[in-house]
Amino acid sequence: MFQTIPIERPSTPLLDSIQSPLDIRALEEKTLHQLSNELRHFLIYIVGRTGGHFGAGLGVVELTVALHYAFNTPDDQIVWDVGHQAYPHKILTGRRDQMHTLRKPDGIAPFPVREESQYDTFGVGHSSTSISAALGMAIASKMQEKKNRTIAVIGDGAMTAGLAFEALNHVTDTEADLLVILNDNAMSISHNVGGLSKYFARILSSRLYLSMREGSKKILSRIPHAWEFARKTEEHMKGMIVPGTLFEELGFNYMGPIDGHDLMGLIKTLNNIKDLKGPQFLHIVTKKGKGYGPAEASPVGSHSLSKIEQKNLKQAQKPTYSNIFSDWICEMATKDEMLVGITPAMREGSDLIAFSEQFPERYFDVAIAEQHAVTLAAGLAAQGAKPVVAIYSTFLQRAYDQVIHDIAIQNLNVLFAIDRAGLLEDGPTHSGVFDLSFMRCVPNLIIMTPSNENEAKQMLYTGYLYDGPASVRYPRGSGPGQPTEATMKKLPIGKSRVIKRGTKVAILAFGSMVQAAKMASEKLNASLVDMRFVKPLDIEIILEMATQHDLLVTIEENVIAGGAGSAVNEVIHNHQINVEVLNLGVPDSFIRQDKPTSMLQECLLDDEGILDAIERRLTQLTAEAAGHN
Secondary structure, three states, X not given: OEXXXXXXXXXXXHHHOOOOHHHHHOOOHHHHHHHHHHHHHHHHHHHXXXXXXXXXXXXXXXXXXXXXXXOOOOOOEEEEOOOOOOHHHHHHHHHHHHHHHOOOOOOOOOOOOOOOOOOOXXXXXXXXOXXXXXXXXXXXXXXXXXXXXXXXXXXXXXXXXHHHHHHXXXXXXXXXXXXXXXXXXXXXXXXXXXXXXXXXXXXXXXXXXXXXXXXXXXXXXXXXXXXHHHHHHHHHHHHHHOOOHHHHHOOOEEEEEEEOOOHHHHHHHHHHHOOOOOOEEEEEEOOOOOOEHHHHHOOOOOOEEOOOOOOOHHHHHOOEHHHHXXXXXXXXHHHOOOEEEEEOOOOOOOOOHHHHHHOHHHEEEOOOOHHHHHXXXXXXXXXXXXXXXXXXXXXXXXXXXXXXXXXXXXXXXXEEEEXXXXXXXXXXXXXXXXXXXXXXXXXXXXEEOOOXXXXXXXXXXXXXXXXXXXXXXXXXOEOOOOOOOOOOOOOOOOOOEEEEOXXXXXXXXXXXXXXXXXXXXXXXXXXXXXXXXXXXXXXXXXXXXXXXXXXXXXXXXXXXXXXXXXXXXXXXXHOOOOOEEEEEXXXXXXXXXXXXXXXXXXXXXXXXXXXXXXXXXXXXXXXXXXHHO
């Protein structure tokens, strides 16, 4: 058991000899415990250096070794749900010496990526996709008459999503050779781990049991009612000793639960399973953060680990936008007893901790079920409650139909607090850079983008009071440090704030980009407007700036395509105004993982990039004007 993160690289002679799973399969079984121990030690060390997802990987060390030992990867294909737990997999599949580049540009991606390795069979990042993807892969293998196996590894949290059960429901119709491994680290079922459950798992997966079962089926099927009676008796017996009746009813051969840290037991069970035909379901129980004391004691707090380095204490003391939201919703809940807080498994991330403790009867964590979260809010709003849905931008994508169909069409009073809007170091699976584009085209919905902490508070209040659906989108981390006013004030809908008036260039900035645009505004003596609202736009200020300046610049931390800048372009076009427009934002490509500051720089969304982009356009306009003379 490790209690601290090592500063020096640990000695891992056996792990260092592994260049691919072929090397694992060449080892004797008795050496695999040493490999697992070295892998766990190295994982603790390397994530301490790089930062990243931590507890989940520690919990599947033995499972990862067992899978690559029992199966013929990469011909046999493993799909890791979400990918939080895939670091051990990456280490064992030829990327050990590159793990120090984790989450760095051109380095190891924080999630499985098909372009990175043939062992990363499916790109993941969002929860609950593994069974659907693995089923599709298994069906494709069957069509091509391949003899390989497909394995989906999914956590108990990911199993709460409807997508997982949609896939499970479909499996039985396909009769695909698919193995689903449920990695269950919930404490509530830990008592099922023991000799009895191991015994039944071995029995239920053994060739003797399965051959007897099939032989009995053939014989009893000839006797009227006998097989039906025997089948029900078997189900009742299995239901008494294992919690797998649901999966049996869905067409799986269920085995478990077994100890996911019993390496030899895992290998024996996987060897029993791997040649079986049809859908198989193995239920294992693990401990998140296994082997690292602080992570075992606080699995939620150790879900992701920050890089070990000296912190900027002044920066750390500034409240984050999530903190501002937390303070606001608690204050608002004391004023309105109809306020309800909803989150899809992001209590800590969205900072609903205080709200959940102070107002437990009005707090709903619906698990990883974004679609349900939004329609639940719709049902609440339809009966007079005032729901606030706290959700990450990247996860709101999963509930787009519900936003339109269940909220907007009915014009219901639901407030979306959209966190993590903008570029994130986890890369394209987690960056929230599409919400302005996919939300602004929805009728009845208003969209606000705060540029500082006080605006965030006042916009949340404004959106809460608005008669209809409203959204406030804000980035991860801290703002510029603007103190919040004690009094909550309703902002005028669709009105911007002019920060500075200048000449020749007008900068219309949205949300986080207001601060980034200030240097360009000062150096170019440009007008600067905090637009505040993406929908409805302040058309009056757009027309004023367009008619009084030579160049109109829009800046947003969102994709340019269909975003806030596109909305401004539409206003200019509809009013037939002849003015040059420069749209700055995230280009039409997926921005790979890096530090957010570097990602912004790549997109010309840092202060230097904004200034340089505007100066280049001004130079171009000057050259074009000279050419016409």
